[in-house]
Amino acid sequence: MKKIIFTDKAPAPIGPYNQAVLVGNTLYTSGQIALHPNTMELVLDDIETETKQVMENMKAVLEAADMTFDNVVKTTIFIMNMGDFARINTVYGSYFDEATAPARETVQVACLPKNVNVEISMIAVK
Numbered sequence: 428m429k430k431i432i433f434t435d436k437a438p439a440p441i442g443p444y445n446q447a448v449l450v451g452n453t454l455y456t457s458g459q460i461a462l463h464p465n466t467m468e469l470v471l472d473d474i475e476t477e478t479k480q481v482m483e484n485m486k487a488v489l490e491a492a493d494m495t496f497d498n499v500v501k502t503t504i505f506i507m508n509m510g511d512f513a514r515i516n517t518v519y520g521s522y523f524d525e526a527t528a529p530a531r532e533t534v535q536v537a538c539l540p541k542n543v544n545v546e547i548s549m550i551a552v553k
Contacts, residue, residue: 434491437484438462441540446488454492458505458548459484460540474511474544478518481547486522489551496522498551504533505546515545 432447437459440446447456461470461480464487470480489495506515512533523529529549539546 432488432492434487436464436487436491438464438467447492449492452553454489454494454498454549454551454553456485456488456549456551458503458540458546459488460543460546462541469541469543471543474514475518477543478515478545481545482519482522485547485549489549492551492553494551494553497524497527498553499523499529499549500552501550502529502531503548504531505536505539506533507536507539507544509535511544519547 428450430449431445432449432454433445437446440457444457447454459481461477462468462484463470463480464484471477486496489498504515504519506512520528
């Protein structure tokens with residue numbers, strides 16, 4: 428059975444989707460962008476700050492499903508500019524133990540929602 432995961436500590440969905448769906452022991456998250464959950468304003472000061480907000484949003488969604496970054500088995504990172512990869516990767520990497528980090532792909536795209544620079548989604552297993 429599928430269970431919808433929602434927390435007010437991450438941005439509310441702005442369309443016909445949910446923050447995450449739990450099926451059995453597997454959590455599928457929607458992509459998170461750098462919306463501050465309290466104000467729903469974008470946090471775009473610089474790419475590091477933007478990425479940190481995305482990861483904090485994802486952390487809140489994982490916690491709502493009673494999980495942590497240790498449960499994450501796969502991530503997808505969409506970025507507007509591959510030139511930002513190293514800076515995004517530094518922030519992203521600070522949330523994981525490198526020895527047990529999840530599988531991942533990083534893809535440069537033409538455009539992201541609200542013209543942000545980075546969006547990240549995850550799959551986690553409990």
